[in-house]
Amino acid sequence: MSKENISEEFNFKAIDKKWRQYWEDNKIYKVDVNSAKEKYYCLDMFPYPSGAGLHVGHWRGYVISDVCSRLKLMQGYNVMHPMGWDSFGLPAENDAIKLEIHPSVLTKERIDNFRRQLKEIGAVYDWDLEFATSDADYYKWTQWIFVKLYKAGLAYRKMMPINFCPSCKTGLANEEVTGGECERCGSAVEKRDMYQWMLRITKYADRLADDLDKVDWPESVKSLQRNWIGRSYGARIDFKLADGSRNITVFTTRPDTLFGATYMVVAPEHQLVSKITSPEKMEEVKKYVESAANKSEIDRMAENRKKDGVFTGAYAINPLSGEKIPVWISDYVLAHYGTGAIMCVPGHDTRDFEFAKTFGIEIRRVIVKSLDGVADASKVSSDGLDEAFTETGFMVNSGAYSGLDTETGKMKVIEELKRLGIGEQSINYKLRDWIFARQRYWGEPIPIIYCDKCGEVAVPEEDLPVRLPHVEKYKPTGTGQSPLAAIEEFVNCKCPKCSGPARRETDTMPQWAGSSWYFLRYPNPKLDSAPFSEELMKKWLPVDLYIGGIEHATLHLLYARFFVKALYDMGHLPFDEPFTKLFNQGIIYRNGSKMSKSRGNVVNPDEIVEKYGSDCLRMFELFIGPPDIMCEWKDDGIVGVSKFLKRFYKIAVNNAGNKNYQEPSELLRARHRFVKTASERINAFQFNTFISACMEFLNYLSNFDRCSAETISAMCVMLSPMAPHVCEELWSLMGNDKSIFLSGKWPSFDEALAALDEVSIPVQINGKLRGTINAPKGADEESVKKLIAANEFIAKNLEGKQVVKFVFVKDKIVNYVVK
RNA sequence: GCCUGGGUGGUGGAACUGGUAGACACAGCGGACUUAAAAUCCGUUGGGGUUUGGCCCCGUGCCGGUUCAAUUCCGGCCCUAGGCACCA
Numbered sequence: 001m002s003k004e005n006i007s008e009e010f011n012f013k014a015i016d017k018k019w020r021q022y023w024e025d026n027k028i029y030k031v032d033v034n035s036a037k038e039k040y041y042c043l044d045m046f047p048y049p050s051g052a053g054l055h056v057g058h059w060r061g062y063v064i065s066d067v068c069s070r071l072k073l074m075q076g077y078n079v080m081h082p083m084g085w086d087s088f089g090l091p092a093e094n095d096a097i098k099l100e101i102h103p104s105v106l107t108k109e110r111i112d113n114f115r116r117q118l119k120e121i122g123a124v125y126d127w128d129l130e131f132a133t134s135d136a137d138y139y140k141w142t143q144w145i146f147v148k149l150y151k152a153g154l155a156y157r158k159m160m161p162i163n164f165c166p167s168c169k170t171g172l173a174n175e176e177v178t179g180g181e182c183e184r185c186g187s188a189v190e191k192r193d194m195y196q197w198m199l200r201i202t203k204y205a206d207r208l209a210d211d212l213d214k215v216d217w218p219e220s221v222k223s224l225q226r227n228w229i230g231r232s233y234g235a236r237i238d239f240k241l242a243d244g245s246r247n248i249t250v251f252t253t254r255p256d257t258l259f260g261a262t263y264m265v266v267a268p269e270h271q272l273v274s275k276i277t278s279p280e281k282m283e284e285v286k287k288y289v290e291s292a293a294n295k296s297e298i299d300r301m302a303e304n305r306k307k308d309g310v311f312t313g314a315y316a317i318n319p320l321s322g323e324k325i326p327v328w329i330s331d332y333v334l335a336h337y338g339t340g341a342i343m344c345v346p347g348h349d350t351r352d353f354e355f356a357k358t359f360g361i362e363i364r365r366v367i368v369k370s371l372d373g374v375a376d377a378s379k380v381s382s383d384g385l386d387e388a389f390t391e392t393g394f395m396v397n398s399g400a401y402s403g404l405d406t407e408t409g410k411m412k413v414i415e416e417l418k419r420l421g422i423g424e425q426s427i428n429y430k431l432r433d434w435i436f437a438r439q440r441y442w443g444e445p446i447p448i449i450y451c452d453k454c455g456e457v458a459v460p461e462e463d464l465p466v467r468l469p470h471v472e473k474y475k476p477t478g479t480g481q482s483p484l485a486a487i488e489e490f491v492n493c494k495c496p497k498c499s500g501p502a503r504r505e506t507d508t509m510p511q512w513a514g515s516s517w518y519f520l521r522y523p524n525p526k527l528d529s530a531p532f533s534e535e536l537m538k539k540w541l542p543v544d545l546y547i548g549g550i551e552h553a554t555l556h557l558l559y560a561r562f563f564v565k566a567l568y569d570m571g572h573l574p575f576d577e578p579f580t581k582l583f584n585q586g587i588i589y590r591n592g593s594k595m596s597k598s599r600g601n602v603v604n605p606d607e608i609v610e611k612y613g614s615d616c617l618r619m620f621e622l623f624i625g626p627p628d629i630m631c632e633w634k635d636d637g638i639v640g641v642s643k644f645l646k647r648f649y650k651i652a653v654n655n656a657g658n659k660n661y662q663e664p665s666e667l668l669r670a671r672h673r674f675v676k677t678a679s680e681r682i683n684a685f686q687f688n689t690f691i692s693a694c695m696e697f698l699n700y701l702s703n704f705d706r707c708s709a710e711t712i713s714a715m716c717v718m719l720s721p722m723a724p725h726v727c728e729e730l731w732s733l734m735g736n737d738k739s740i741f742l743s744g745k746w747p748s749f750d751e752a753l754a755a756l757d758e759v760s761i762p763v764q765i766n767g768k769l770r771g772t773i774n775a776p777k778g779a780d781e782e783s784v785k786k787l788i789a790a791n792e793f794i795a796k797n798l799e800g801k802q803v804v805k806f807v808f809v810k811d812k813i814v815n816y817v818v819k
Numbered sequence: 820g821c822c823u824g825g826g827u828g829g830u831g832g833a834a835c836u837g838g839u840a841g842a843c844a845c846a847g848c849g850g851a852c853u854u855a856a857a858a859u860c861c862g863u864u865g866g867g868g869u870u871u872g873g874c875c876c877c878g879u880g881c882c883g884g885u886u887c888a889a890u891u892c893c894g895g896c897c898c899u900a901g902g903c904a905c906c907a
Contacts, residue, residue, distance in 0.1 A: 344907085550902090760839080815888065
């Protein structure tokens with residue numbers, strides 16, 4: 001190859017354009033779903049095509065998935081790397097209303113824009129697999145799954161108080177409310193009683209929690225999900241009312257504190273309230289219940305709110321101590337958790353303590369930290385208990401149970417309650433069923449029909465999809481009904497069972513519906529006889545690597561796991577966890593805060609690509625820090641990567657033709673060392689240090705006049721996942737006529753060559769570095785000692801000292817401990 | 820309050836299983852090339868001291884412990900980001 005006609009100048013603009021076109025024309029990412037090669041399914045959390053474009057913060061995840069896909073491709077896997085669109089949902093609809101553009105039109109425009117931007121990154125997806133959740137061909141199957149869930153008893157309709165956003169004019173899922181505010185628009189959420197479609201996700205609470213042990217996910221996400229599910233172990237205990245009329249059942253995690261229960265509280269919404277309240281207290285109680293009902297979520301959740309409540313006039317009997325204790329109502333007890341009623345142990349629960357202080361209720365000590373100095377555990381003073389002691393310890397003042405430790409005590413108490421038939425072990429969850437209906441237009445219509453004769457009827461499979469009618473009026477009504485309710489052609493239909501007149505459900509599904517199973521569709525996006533093929537599920541799922549932001553920890557990732565488990569139980573899927581490995585990319589910050597349009601600190605990738613090229617931005621996104629840790633974007637830093645690419649290009653061009661050149665052995669060995677460490681790093685997702693290794697090697701290489709074509713070729717292949725355009729260009733300059741991603745093989749290394757034959761050994765005296773010596777690798781203690789003796793400086797330092805101990809770690813270090 | 824991360828130079832960040840702290844970069848400083856600038860290249864850069872081509876001391880949020888040796892392990896705190904939060 002003659003150097004003369006190839007410029008040393010790195011013309012990234014031409015190179016970017018040329019190869020992007022080449023990849024697209026030659027479909028290098030076209031996956032053969034039926035190939036016998038080992039599969040690798042690499043998936044990005046598909047984006048919601050919003051109005052704001054992608055900024056460099058968004059780029060990160062897409063770059064990581066592209067790097068992994070290209071890497072796996074070169075390592076010989078059959079890689080599926082698809083992309084699609086989570087296109088139904090509220091924000092698009094809200095924007096559509098604001099801009100007066102129909103959501104279907106708006107969504108299409110935005111998808112086109114996102115697709116264009118993803119191509120800018122140089123990310124290559126198999127676009128033949130693309131689909132959007134708002135495609136009728138797709139949502140037909142979302143509805144199909146709903147019908148299956150319905151038939152399995154996992155979808156049900158219920159009148160219940162739900163979170164309603166007055167601005168978005170729709171009910172919200174528990175997961176969509178943060179701090180009493182709508183996650184989308186920030187409005188204060190109201191409580192409303194509405195008929196709601198619910199999914200019985202609580203039935204899967206245990207498995208959703210337990211199976212987290214089976215997946216390779218970041219600990220943080222697992223912990224978020226476990227917290228959200230909120231499983232706690234305890235007991236259910238029946239308290240008889242003093243008049244013997246009925247029982248109040250409570251849930252407690254601390255049955256060992258039962259003897260300290262000096263009162264009870266039931267939630268104001270509890271159905272027993274009206275039944276147990278004594279006539280003279282009725283009016284006061286009624287007033288309290290009303291005021292509690294009118295409180296907004298925010299008021300009720302306000303921090304450090306003073307506890308209030310009302311005595312019902314009723315008394316209950318503590319089942320073990322036999323004491324008569326008052327029953328109160330207060331809104332610090334939540335109706336929807338546990339049984340909606342609690343036994344109150346002010347001595348050992350902070351909330352109960354606060355309440356008892358306010359109302360002068362007895363506070364009793366029934367647990368102590370230690371029994372040291374306690375003469376009689378059944379008679380311990382409660383004096384000086386000025387805050388609740390909530391830790392575990394030993395039971396006191398608890399009759400025959402006094403002296404038992406918390407764990408044993410819990411067990412014994414439950415045993416006794418069980419024997420008496422008034423209690424048992426019990427588990428409770430914070431997780432609530434999933435409110436699955438939205439009163440909005442832009443979503444999948446819920447495929448249910450109401451018939452006066454037959455009641456609720458699921459739309460038969462052959463009648464799916466229930467198409468979302470294309471209408472002019474899609475504004476929310478605010479009546480609690482979806483805009484679809486106003487469309488007679490949509491609402492009025494025939495009952496599939498009796499053919500009589502019937503009405504369609506007009507609520508739509510939440511945005512999370514489509515994303516709960518989309519990963520099952522990519523291997524077979526065009527299949528029209530089923531949502532997914534059994535054979536392809538067995539072959540391609542679960543997803544090997546799932547990349548996306550941590551913000552979906554308790555939403556999408558929980559819902560998707562639930563869908564998969566339900567489909568597994570119904571026999572539709574051969575696996576019950578969708579994502580084997582999850583990777584959350586770190587968020588990019590700038591000027592101390594998260595990069596976002598609203599904060600005005602976004603960096604537009606287009607400008608960077610224009611100035612430095614796509615490869616440079618891709619590498620810088622990874623060089624900036626560990627991929628899973630948040631890191632700070634500094635505009636200055638990118639020139640380092642840019643310089644590296646230019647130098648690499650120049651050296652590569654100048655040496656690409658050195659086919660038969662024998663390079664000096666130290667260079668050869670350095671290359672093997674480089675291939676070894678760099679390969680280890682990229683396989684371990686240590687992209688930032690992988691890049692450092694490349695820079696280090698290139699720096700070293702610069703000390704030589706020339707190097708072999710083999711060295712250039714190895715670097716090209718190794719850098720190609722991150723800098724695909726330039727490496728593809730160099731690969732072709734080296735005379736290869738097939739894409740580097742199809743013909744390049746990840747370089748191997750020779751362990752023996754990669755090993756250093758000489759090591760530098762630090763010599764310490766009393767743990768302080770006093771010099772280093774060079775020794776042959778594997779040198780034994782005696783020969784190292786000889787080398788040290790030859791070193792004047794160290795010898796001088798040892799002079800006149802008494803060596804108490806000599807520590808020798810082969811090839812690592814020596815340390816003289818001297819007096 | 821609870822759960823999960825994180826805390827290392829002026830900055831982003833390295834450091835394998837406990838074994839030379841600060842790799843690789845950015846910024847800074849000095850120099851080469853240039854009429855000049857840009858680009859490029861070379862040198863230097865944790866802090867302090869010093870008898871200054873050398874050497875010494877200090878230093879990984881704080882305090883203590885284990886060890887010949889601790890950014891790394893153990894105990895106790897502080898700060899910070901995110902999540903949950905009257906969940907009994």
